[in-house]
C-alpha cells in the first residue's frame with residue numbers, strides 16, 4: 001500500500017511522512033479511528049514507507065522488493081496480529097493470527113484495508129462468535145521480535161484491534177511497550193481505544209485519524225450493500241406495519257427476523273437505532289449531520305414527523321433492550337415478537 005493509494009487524509013499522510021523523514025519514529029504507536037477512516041491502509045502505507053530504501057516525493061516507491069513484499073503482506077519482518085477465533089474450537093485449544101494469514105491477505109486485498117470487525121468475523125465464517133487476541137499471541141509477538149531483522153530494516157508488528165486483547169495478553173504486551181527494542185515498531189490500529197487499559201494507552205503515541213461517519217458508511221456499504229439494504233427494508237417494513245397497526249403481519253415480520261443469525265440480528269438492531277436517531281435529527285432540522293443519503297434519507301424524511309420527544313426515547317429503549325437480550329442469548333422469537341408489538345404501540349398516526 002502506498003500513501004497515494006489512500007483517498008483523502010492528506011494532512012495525516014504529510015504528518016506521518018514528516019516523522020519518518022526527520023527520523024522521529026516512535027517505537028510504540030497507535031492509529032485510532034473508525035474502520036472507514038482508513039486507519040489500517042494508513043498503517044500499511046506507513047510501514048511500507050518506513051522500510052522503502054527508495055522513497056520518492058513523500059511516498060514509498062512501490063516497486064522495490066521491500067515494497068512488493070509489504071504490499072502482499074508477506075515481508076518476513078512485518079508481523080500481523082488480529083482478533084481471531086474459529087467455529088467449533090476445542091476447549092483449551094489456542095489459535096493465533098498466523099493461522100489466518102491467507103484470510104487476512106485476501107481481506108486486505110479485496111477491501112483495500114477498509115473493513116470493520118464484523119466483516120472480518122464474517123470472512124472467518126464466525127457465527128455468534130467474536131475474535132480475540134490471546135496471551136499466547138502476545139508471547140509469540142515478543143518471541144518474533146527477538147529475532148534479528150531478516151532484511152535489515154525495521155521489524156514491525158501491526159496489531160489490528162488491540163482492544164480485543166484479554167487482560168493477560170495486554171499485560172504481556174506492556175513489557176515490550178515499556179522498553180521497546182531498537183529497530184522495532186509496534187503499531188496498534190484501534191477502532192475503540194477507550195476499551196484499552198490506561199497502562200497501554202499511556203505508552204503509545206497516538207495518531208487520531210478523523211473519519212466523517214459518512215465516509216465510513218459509504219466505504220463499508222460498498223462491501224456489504226446487500227445486507228445493509230435488507231436491514232433498511234426491514235426497518236421500513238417494521239415502521240409501515242406499526243403505523244398501520246397490522247398486527248398479524250408484524251408477527252410474520254418478527255418470525256422472519258427471528259430466523260436470521262444472531263450476529264446479524266444484533267447488527268440489524270444497531271442499524272435500527274442509527275436510522276431512528278437520524279430521523280430524529282432530521283425532525284430537529286439537523287439533516288446535515290444525519291449522515292443519510294439515497295433511499296434512507298427519503299424514507300427518514302417522511303418518517304421523521306412521527307418521531308419526536310413523545311416516543312423517541314421509548315423507541316430507542318425498546319431497541320436497546322432487544323439488543324441487550326439478544327446479546328444474552330435470549331430466544332429470538334420471543335424478543336422480536338415483543339419488540340414488534342412494543343414498536344407498533346409507539347408509532348401512531350396522530
Ligand SMILES: [Zn+2]
Pocket residue numbers: 051052053054055060061062063064065066067
Ligand atoms: Zn520501495
